[in-house]
Amino acid sequence: MKSKHMMLAGVRRVAMLSGMAAMMIAGPIAAAKTPLQQGADADVIATVNRVPIQRAQLDEAVRSSGQPDTPAQRQTLTEGLIARELIRQAAEKEKLGNTEQVAQAVRKARVDTENRLYIAQHMRPEAISEAQVRARYDAIVAELGTEEYKARVITVRDDLTAKAVLAKLDRGVPFETLAAENSVAPSRTDGGALPWFSFRTPVSEGHTQGLALPLALAVSMLDVGRISRSPVAVGNQRVIVKLDAKRPVVTPSYEQARASLRQTMESQASERAFTQLVGTLAAKAVIVPPRNSRQD
Known part of the structure; x- marks a missing residue:
């Protein structure tokens, strides 16, 4: 036994x-x-x-x-x-x-193995040089402000929904609960939480670390623990934002950041090379779209 x-x-x-x-x-x-x-x-x-x-x-x-x-x-x-x-x-x-x-x-194992071999033989990702890694590091550091922010957002599709969410917040319903129930952003699964981010102030277009300018402006003007009293218009969506925390920026040295930064850049280079490879094959192929996507 x-x-x-x-x-x-x-x-x-x-x-x-x-x-x-x-x-x-x-x-x-x-x-x-x-x-x-x-x-x-x-x-x-x-x-x-x-x-x-x-x-x-x-x-x-x-x-x-x-x-x-x-x-x-x-x-x-x-x-x-x-x-x-x-x-x-x-x-x-x-x-x-x-x-x-x-x-x-x-059959699946055969196809998967063939695909891996083809990609390994034909995909040519750009080689990332030390100079490129250093340049990316310098560019990121140049965009950092003196503080970094930890925020939560509830992103909805219209003003009516935003107004209803704000009313529930006034009644004491937790922000995290309403984010999970109403937000259409991926962060809804984490109570609307965003990663730590930093940007230079005063805020200007193109220098917000990928954050929409209106949202970056709203974050920069909030006190810790406060919620925006009116929804922020971001395109056709409306965003309610809460600032959870704020702290001074601590910039890692180049030596501390270089390995992680290189890995990210190499991964991005592989993604670009893969997209290019598939695009080249698609350009030579006759592809009939699925029936449900055809325009009648």
Whole structure:
């Protein structure tokens, strides 16, 4: 009984830490080994009904787990590999490998792998130089003010809704509750909370760290804990803003910021390269839009 519990624990551990549950669909990992090969293979760590489990499989499971390589970890993952092979053999006996679900999984794995290989061979992201990272850092620092702000917003689509929200705030309904119930902005899931941000004052267009100018103006004039008494017009939407906190800006040094900044810039370069690659392929293709998007 104890060994069964240990084996089941191994299944769960392997599935969570090394993604082997997905590989169970993609195909057997040991079926290619025949019984005649077992004796010649010195790296077999176990056999299940004469089907070998290779040490390389265990090594890969350890790497994929992200956990320290310890004897206990290897024992747990070995038990998981054994249990996985037992289940695979039972599934094969019931011919589950011939089902449409498995066929779909194989097709998906093939397409995903082909796509990854194509992208790796053809996508050419711009190389980010140290000078570019430094220039981005200097530009960001130049846009910072002396203070940074922590605000919450409730973004609605019309004046009537904004007026109703303000009335509920006057009656003591928490800002966070009303943001979750009424806001159309992504921040609604966090009670309307925005990240810390800073900008130079007096506020001017194009120097608000991406914040809409009317909203930046409203934030800069609020005292901590106060709520704008009238909705702020941002395009066709109306925004009610609350200032939660304010503090002096502490600018990280270039050495402190450079790694994170480079990672962000490289990620953006990859996104641009991917968009360009797909655009080039699309320009050479004949694409028929879905029926529900056609203009009749």
